[in-house]
Amino acid sequence: MKKIKLTKTGRRFLRTIGVLFAIWIVWSIFYIASWTKFPDRKNDPITIGVNDPNYSHQIKKATAQLKGTSGRIDVPSFSVAVGHKGKIIWSATEGYQDVDSLLPATPKTQYRVGSTSKSITATGVARQVYAKKLNLDAIIGDTINNWPKKEWDFTMRQLLSHTAGVGNYSDFGIASGKYTLCNCYQFNTASEGLKVFNRYDLLYEPGTSFAYSSFDVNLASVVLEQSASMPFLEYMKKEVFQPLNMQDTYGDHSQDKTQHFATFYQIEDEYYREFRNFEQVYDINMSYKWAGGGFISTPTDLVKMGNAYLNDSTFLDSKTIREFWTPTKLTNGDINVQEYAVGWRSYLEFKNERLINNAPIWMVHHGGVSKGSMNFLVIFPEYDLVIDASINARVEPFSDFSKEVYKIANHFLKDIQKEEPLLYKEIKKRSE
Numbered sequence: 001m002k003k004i005k006l007t008k009t010g011r012r013f014l015r016t017i018g019v020l021f022a023i024w025i026v027w028s029i030f031y032i033a034s035w036t037k038f039p040d041r042k043n044d045p046i047t048i049g050v051n052d053p054n055y056s057h058q059i060k061k062a063t064a065q066l067k068g069t070s071g072r073i074d075v076p077s078f079s080v081a082v083g084h085k086g087k088i089i090w091s092a093t094e095g096y097q098d099v100d101s102l103l104p105a106t107p108k109t110q111y112r113v114g115s116t117s118k119s120i121t122a123t124g125v126a127r128q129v130y131a132k133k134l135n136l137d138a139i140i141g142d143t144i145n146n147w148p149k150k151e152w153d154f155t156m157r158q159l160l161s162h163t164a165g166v167g168n169y170s171d172f173g174i175a176s177g178k179y180t181l182c183n184c185y186q187f188n189t190a191s192e193g194l195k196v197f198n199r200y201d202l203l204y205e206p207g208t209s210f211a212y213s214s215f216d217v218n219l220a221s222v223v224l225e226q227s228a229s230m231p232f233l234e235y236m237k238k239e240v241f242q243p244l245n246m247q248d249t250y251g252d253h254s255q256d257k258t259q260h261f262a263t264f265y266q267i268e269d270e271y272y273r274e275f276r277n278f279e280q281v282y283d284i285n286m287s288y289k290w291a292g293g294g295f296i297s298t299p300t301d302l303v304k305m306g307n308a309y310l311n312d313s314t315f316l317d318s319k320t321i322r323e324f325w326t327p328t329k330l331t332n333g334d335i336n337v338q339e340y341a342v343g344w345r346s347y348l349e350f351k352n353e354r355l356i357n358n359a360p361i362w363m364v365h366h367g368g369v370s371k372g373s374m375n376f377l378v379i380f381p382e383y384d385l386v387i388d389a390s391i392n393a394r395v396e397p398f399s400d401f402s403k404e405v406y407k408i409a410n411h412f413l414k415d416i417q418k419e420e421p422l423l424y425k426e427i428k429k430r431s432e
Contacts, residue, residue, distance in 0.1 A: 031279075035271040039102065041071030049091035049107030049300065050081070059090050061411040069404050070095035074267050075393040077105035078404070081299035082412055083386040086311030089412075091300050097392070098263040099272055108260045110248055110296050111390035112286065113375040114368025117295040118217045120240070120249070122160055122324060122343020123305055123316075124232075125224055127239045130320040134227045136160075136342065141206075144222055146194045154206035159220040160342045161328035163209065165202035166216035172197055179288050183277060183371065186253060187287040190221040190232035196288050210336035214292030217343070221291030233290065243315060244308055246301040252286035252294045261296070262392040264372025272393075275372030284371045293370060299388040306379045306386030309364075318423050325364055325381075326427045335431060348428055354406040356413055362424055367398060374398065376405050381424065383416045385409065 046067060051059060062082070070078045077095030081088060091107040113120075128134040134156065141153030158164035169180050179185055179196045187193045197215045204211070225232040228239075233251045241249050248260070264275040264284075274281050286294035308315045324342040327335045339347055341364075349360040362382050368375040374395065377388045387409045395401050 034273045034276075035268065036100075036273065038099070038270050038272055041068075041270075044068075044070050044095045045104040047093045047104050047106045049093075050088045052087070052089040055084070055089045055412070058412045058415055062090060062408050063092060065408050065411060066092055066094050068094075070391075073391075073395050073400050073404060074270065075391040075395060076265050076267075076272065077109065077262070077392050078389065079105055079107065079109055079111065079299050079391070080387065080389040080405070080408060081107065081303040082409070083303040083307040084412065084416070085384050086307045088300060088303055088307075091303075097260070099265065100263075105262065105392075106260070107300050108248065108298065109262050109390075109392075110258065110260050110298055111262050111375060111392060112252065112264065112368075112370035112373040113295050113297050113302070113377075113390065114293050114370035114373065115214065116297075116302065116366045116368035116375045116377050117289075117291060117293050118160075118214075119343050119366040119377060120236070120295050120297070120302075120305065121217055121221055121224075121291040123309075124236045124240050125156065125160065125220065125343065126316055126320050126324050128224060128227055129323065130316050134224070136323060140223055143226075144194075144219065145226065146191050146222070147198050147219065150202050152202055152205050154202075156220060156223055157323075157328070157342055158206045159216045159223070161210075161336065161340050162212045162216055162338075163328060163330065163336060164206045164216050164219075165204045165209070165211065166213050166219060167197065167200055167203050168211065168213040168215065171203065172200055175199070181278075183284045183286065183288075184282065185288065186285060190218065190225055190290060193218055193288045193290070194222060207331040209330065210338065210340065212338065212340075214289050217292035218289050240305070241301075244301075244304045246297070246304055249295060249297040249301045251290040252296055254287065254290070260298075262373070265393045266372065267393045267395075275393075277371065286370070293368065297375075297390075299375075299390055302375075302377050302388040303386045306377060306388070309379060310381060310384050310386070322423060322426055322430075325423070326430050329431075346427070348424070348431060352403075352406055354403055355410050361413075367402065369394060369398065374401050376402050378405065378409065380409070380413060381421060382418050383413050384419075385412055385416060387412075 079093040081091040093105040097105040136157040154164040221232045327339045350363040364379040
């Protein structure tokens with residue numbers, strides 16, 4: 001048989017293929033070895049925090065619902081808190097804050113809350129509006145530090161309703177991507193974070209369309225600190241966290257992590273590994289977007305914030321809340337496609353088969369997805385009920401997570417008398 005003689009180019013090609021194959025083998029071994037099988041999910045610990053005896057019947061059912069949730073949606077831990085009539089009535093967790101050490105999660109475990117940060121920031125803005133120190137409809141586009149003037153000006157209401165035209169991650173270039181993809185840079189002020197996106201043009205004339213973005217809320221935080229004459233995080237601590245006793249909420253990397261900081265994970269078919277960015281484990285830093293997606297918190301703290309909207313007129317009055325919970329209309333008169341209000345989504349007639357037998361319900365809410373975590377904060381104003389849940393992994397789709405929140409909420413909702421507050425009537429009328 002005649003031997004095939006390879007050319008120099010052919011030999012080089014085969015060597016390249018061999019090297020690539022060897023790299024693939026090594027990477028595959030590394031990848032497979034990075035995963036560990038979960039412990040027996042039947043033994044996931046449940047830790048109870050608040051357990052109000054006045055709600056013992058509902059809590060018993062909610063606890064039974066909680067059992068098995070972390071295994072059912074395949075996450076290390078599921079943490080939940082419920083508030084009614086201004087009080088925390090139940091808080092509990094199932095699963096692990098850290099799986100390798102089998103450290104149980106508790107209601108003190110702190111999670112990245114992702115875009116729920118937008119509602120936290122909006123609450124800070126609402127406090128300034130309530131104090132009559134900030135006008136949601138004042139033109140601000142040419143008054144912001146570190147923000148070059150654009151083709152159009154805009155308002156705070158437009159920033160917080162995602163109708164100002166500020167782009168999101170995919171609308172920015174490489175110079176921005178080095179911050180948003182790496183998550184490895186430290187930003188020490190909200191204003192400093194504007195350099196991530198301040199060179200880019202607006203996508204459309206403000207008010208004419210809707211484009212969800214973390215960065216318009218980041219920009220709003222700089223407007224807020226200019227209005228308050230103090231740094232954003234300092235203001236939030238003074239005006240929101242301290243008054244509401246939200247002791248476990250702070251901006252990511254603005255302080256040292258506590259012993260309650262969750263470990264965040266990736267999950268695949270009952271196997272887990274610590275969250276990786278570009279296949280690397282390192283200290284993820286969200287300081288470039290505190291306002292839009294960079295707060296650390298607990299379900300208990302976020303329920304305290306929701307409770308304040310419904311029950312503390314010294315914190316916010318009904319007139320201010322109406323401004324923040326009314327779905328925003330575009331200049332053509334249509335409500336935006338997400339029924340987004342000002343820092344919150346406000347569904348006036350939400351229906352879900354897991355809630356009140358699929359009857360219409362007013363649901364004010366915000367969800368958050370971050371690096372190895374998810375959060376869902378929901379307020380039911382007609383029932384004076386607030387619920388929040390966090391997990392230290394991500395599930396797809398988000399509805400697999402939210403449906404577990406609805407199931408737990410329903411155990412409380414179905415035993416509470418529905419009322420139609422004047423606020424609902426006012427917002428409904430403004431939305432017609």
